[in-house]
Amino acid sequence: MAAAVARGCGGLWRRARQCGAGGPAPHGQRAVASSATGGAVSAGKSGLAPWVPVVGLEIHAQISSNSKLFSGSQVQFAAPPNSLVSFFDASLPGTLPVLNRRCVEAAVMTGLALNCSINKKSLFDRKHYFYADLPAGYQITQQRVPIAVNGSLSYSLCTGNKMSQMVTKTVRIKQIQLEQDSGKSLHDDTRSQTLVDLNRAGVGLMEVVMEPDMCCGEEAAAAVRELQLILQTLGSSQAVMAEGQLRVDANVSVHHPGEPYGVRTEVKNINSIRFLAKAVDYEIQRQIEELENGGTILNETRAFDSKLGFMPEPNLPPLIVYDAKSLPANMNHQQVVNIDWIHERLPDLPSVKREKLVEQYGILPEHSFTLLNEEGLTEFYENVVKQTQMKPKKVIGWILNDLLSYLKQHSLTVKESPVSSFLLADLLNLLEKKDISSTAAKQVLAELWKGEGKTPLEIVKEKKLELIQDQKELEQICQAVIDGQENEVMAIKAGNQKVLNKLIGLVQRETQGRSNPVLVKQLLEKKLSE
Numbered sequence: 167m168a169a170a171v172a173r174g175c176g177g178l179w180r181r182a183r184q185c186g187a188g189g190p191a192p193h194g195q196r197a198v199a200s201s202a203t204g205g206a207v208s209a210g211k212s213g214l215a216p217w218v219p220v221v222g223l224e225i226h227a228q229i230s231s232n233s234k235l236f237s238g239s240q241v242q243f244a245a246p247p248n249s250l251v252s253f254f255d256a257s258l259p260g261t262l263p264v265l266n267r268r269c270v271e272a273a274v275m276t277g278l279a280l281n282c283s284i285n286k287k288s289l290f291d292r293k294h295y296f297y298a299d300l301p302a303g304y305q306i307t308q309q310r311v312p313i314a315v316n317g318s319l320s321y322s323l324c325t326g327n328k329m330s331q332m333v334t335k336t337v338r339i340k341q342i343q344l345e346q347d348s349g350k351s352l353h354d355d356t357r358s359q360t361l362v363d364l365n366r367a368g369v370g371l372m373e374v375v376m377e378p379d380m381c382c383g384e385e386a387a388a389a390v391r392e393l394q395l396i397l398q399t400l401g402s403s404q405a406v407m408a409e410g411q412l413r414v415d416a417n418v419s420v421h422h423p424g425e426p427y428g429v430r431t432e433v434k435n436i437n438s439i440r441f442l443a444k445a446v447d448y449e450i451q452r453q454i455e456e457l458e459n460g461g462t463i464l465n466e467t468r469a470f471d472s473k474l475g476f477m478p479e480p481n482l483p484p485l486i487v488y489d490a491k492s493l494p495a496n497m498n499h500q501q502v503v504n505i506d507w508i509h510e511r512l513p514d515l516p517s518v519k520r521e522k523l524v525e526q527y528g529i530l531p532e533h534s535f536t537l538l539n540e541e542g543l544t545e546f547y548e549n550v551v552k553q554t555q556m557k558p559k560k561v562i563g564w565i566l567n568d569l570l571s572y573l574k575q576h577s578l579t580v581k582e583s584p585v586s587s588f589l590l591a592d593l594l595n596l597l598e599k600k601d602i603s604s605t606a607a608k609q610v611l612a613e614l615w616k617g618e619g620k621t622p623l624e625i626v627k628e629k630k631l632e633l634i635q636d637q638k639e640l641e642q643i644c645q646a647v648i649d650g651q652e653n654e655v656m657a658i659k660a661g662n663q664k665v666l667n668k669l670i671g672l673v674q675r676e677t678q679g680r681s682n683p684v685l686v687k688q689l690l691e692k693k694l695s696e
Contacts, residue, residue, distance in 0.1 A: 216422065216423060217420045217421070217422065217454050217457075218381070218420065218421055218422065218423055219381050219382060219418065219419075219420050219450040220378045220380075220381065220418070220419050220420070220421070220427055220428075220430075221378060221380040221381060221382065221383075221385065221386050221416060221417070221418055221446055221450075222375075222376055222377055222378030222379070222380070222416075222417040222430075223337075223374075223375075223376040223380070223386060223389065223390065223414055223415070223416055223417070224373060224374070224375050224376070224414070224415040224417070225373070225374040225375075225376070225390060225393060225412065225413070225414050225415075226347075226371050226372070226373050226412070226413045226414075226415075227276075227371065227372045227373075227374065227393075227397055227402070227403040227405055227411065227412050228347065228369060228370070228371055228403055228404070228405075228410070228411040228412070229268070229269045229272045229273070229369075229370035229371065229372060229402060229403055230272065230401055230402060230403050230404050231266060231268045231269055231272065231370055232268075233266055233268075234252075234255065234266065234346075234368040234369050234370060235263075235265070235266050235269050235306075235344065235345075235346055235368055235369065235370035235371075236254060236263030236264060236265060236266065236306065236346065236368060237252040237254040237255055237263070237264070237368055238252060238264075239251060239252040239255055239368065241369055242365075243409050245365055247352075247361070247363040247365065248362075248363055248364055248365060249365065250365045251364045251365065251367065252368075254368065255301070255364055255367045255368040256301050256364060256367075257301035257302040257303075262481050263306065263479075263481055263482055265482065265485065266370060267503065269344060269370040270313070270344070270485065270487065270503050271503055271508060272370075272372070272400075272401075272402035272403070273313045273314065273342060273344050273372050273402075274313065274314070274487060274503060274505055274508050275400050275402050275508050275512065276314070276342060276372055276374075276396075276397065276400060276402045276403075277313065277314030277317065277342050278505070278508065278509050278512060279396050279400055279512060279515055280314075280317040280318065280319055280339050280342070280374070280393075280396070281317045281318045281319075281339070282314035282315060282316060282317030282339060282341075282342060283314065283315055283316050283317075284313065284314050284487065284505050285311060285312065285313055285314065285315065285487075286486060286487055286488065286489070286492060286505075287311070287484050287485070287486055288308055288311045288312055288313040288344075288484065288485045288487075289308065289310055289311040289478065289479075289484055289485070290306055290307070290308055290344075290478075290479035290482040290485065291306070291307055291308060291309045291310055291476050291477065291478055291479055292304040292305070292306060292307075292476065292477050292478070292479050293305045293306075293307050293309065293476055294476075294477070297348065298351055298360065298362055299348050299349030299350055299351050299362050299363075299364065299367065300348045300349065300367070301349070301364065301367065305345060305346050305348065306345065306346050306479050306482070307343060307344070307345035307346070307373070308343035308344050308345060309343070309476050310476070310478075312341040312342060312343035312344075313342060313343065313344055313485065313487075314339075314341060314342040315340070315341045315342075316338075316339070316340075316341075317338070317339030317342070318336050318337070318338055318339055319336065319337050319339060319376070319389060319392060319393060319396075320334055320335070320336045320392075320517065321334070321335060321336075321337070321385075321388045321389045321391070321392040322334045322335075322388065322392075322535065323335070323384060323385060323388040332531065332532065335379075335380075335385065335388075336379070337376050337377065337379040337380060337385075337389050338376070338377040338379055339374060339375070339376060339377070340375040340376065340377050341375050342372055342373065342374050342375070343372070343373045343375075344370065344371070344372060344485075345371050345373055346367070346368050346369070346370070346371065347366050347367065347368065347369040347370070347371050348366065348367060349362055349363055349364040349365070349366055349367035350362070350363045350364075350365070350366050351363075366410075372402070372403065374393065376389065378417065378419075378427070378430075382446065382447060382450065383442065383443035383444060383445070383446035383447040383450075384443055384447075386414075386416060386442055386443065386446050387439050387440070387442050387443040390412075390414055390439055390442060391439050391539070392516065393405075394407075394412060394439075395516040395538060395539070396515055396516060397412070398541075399513055399514075399515060399516055399519075400512070400513065407437045407438055407439065408437070410437060412437070413435050413436065413437055414435075414436040414437075414442055415432055415433065415434045415435065415436070416432065416433045416436060416442065416445060416446050416449070417430045417431070417432050418430060418431055418432075418433065418446055418449040418450060418453065419431070419453070419463070420450060420453045420454055420457070428453070428457075428463060429462070429463040429464070429465050430463075430465065431449060431453070431463060431464065431465070433445050433446070433449055486502075487502070487503040487504075487505055488502050488503070488504055488505065489504065489505040489506045490504070490506045516538050519534075519538060519544070520534035520535065520538060521534075523537060523538075523544070526558075527551065527558035527559070527562070528558060528559050529558065529559060529562045533562050533566060536566055536570075537565075540570065540580060541579065541580060541581075542579065542580035542581050543565070543570070543580050546565070546569075546580050546583075546587050547561065547562065547565050549587035549588075549591070550564075550565065550587045550590050550591045550594070552591075553587065553588060553591035553592075554590075554591040554594045554595050554598065555594075555595055555598045555599070556594045556595070556597070556598045560594075561594065564590065564594060568608065568611060569583065569585065569590065569611075572585075572611075572615055584614070584615055584616070584617035585611065585614045585615060589614055589621070589622060590611075590614075592621060592622045592623070593607055593610055593611060593614070593622040594607075596610075596622055596623065596626065600633060600682060601626070601632060601633060602626055602631055602632060602633060602680075603633060603674070603679050603680065603681065603682060603683065604683075605674060605679030606626070606631040606633075606679045606680060609629065609631060609679065610622050610625045610626060610629075610631065613625045613629070630680075631678075631679070631680060632680065633680055633681065633682055634677055634680050634681055637685075637689075640673075640677075640681060640685065640686070640689060641689055641693075643673055643676050643677060643681070644669075644673055644686065644689045644690050644693060645693060646676070647669055647672045647673050647676065647690075648669070648690070648693055648694065651668075651669060651672070654668055654669060655694065658694055659694065666687065666690060666691070666694075669690055670683055670686050670687055670690065673686045673690070674686070
């Protein structure tokens, strides 16, 4: 999964790699460069003026609701085809839309989280176009007066090879609008026919329109990942891209500095953050090559104007929401959407959560991004911290370097981990009390991963991994190592203290990781000074 901290355009493009390919540009292709703080630029062919890529996004997020936007049909992923279709969804004559309050509240909540102004009066429109899985021949949307406008989203990305080299950027949010989803066409190549499943028809969507403030695929990917985290935190959308709950359309153009924006093209229905970065970079590269070879860019996006068939939706009145000042005194509060009530109940957003993690536990900012990017990892980490005597700064290393690597290696989520937070905390307590060494702790973790139901202490006793408590026994082992390493001893006595680490490692090997490295170092230094 791509992280909200993405590898920045600056570090990526300054190495002149091919867009989205991860290697140098092939012969005959030109690479694009980018700055971490401004638009991407390039030297071009034969000293031509540089190019500036421009990227804007339209993101469709499926609203987390039990029923559809204008009907009572249930919303369920992978249900049998056409099993969740009401008369309205199928556009039968005489059926009328009834607005789902939950969807309105989710849109208001999302707008507030993205720093938008909420329109107390918004309108619904019909967007006419023909498609087999659109029974009515139009989509109910909010083009003219959407529910939320003029917001912003801050996101972070890396500008170099290290996670610590981060920069925060902001993309403007033009608007958030409520609209229906379409059905789904299923193409049967064997029988040369297309089948239509209307289960998805009428499901509530929020379309988040981002202004063209980004300059490469990495920025686009980082912005979408941050939006995904916000939606999941709010609960306004589950935003699972693999299930089509978050789909991205990318608008891409290139132009020379000081000139108007170029003709844009649209890459539609991207359902993977990783592919979004690659698709945007590929399209930037394609446009530059096309223009430098004397070609032209075709406008392949839809234009948002009345010429494409927009008209007011006659069956829906204006959508009215209130705040504390505008709410009529005689109105039932349970029957209206109150902006202030929703605002007061907003949870901590990802940016605030990251700040709190850094402040409370003293971890690095880049570690807070990793914790939030992996679903359930923050809760796992905090549960371990509560149950162990080990300091949070040391716990984070075990979480990110050991547990997470195991999960990635076996393609498991945090919830699927065979090692619970309790077991890991129990293991770290043994290490913190110096009952076992760090080497032994890693062996115990490997055994816990097998999921055989044993506790860390049981594994330690079974494998005889306890630290050697008999100091005389340890002294004898240290002396034996010294006696067998004459050259290393001479080097240490000549002032090369780094060689001492080799002797410590040899003692650890002799004891099979059952010796305390700190105590071993003290014993070796004492014997070498005699």
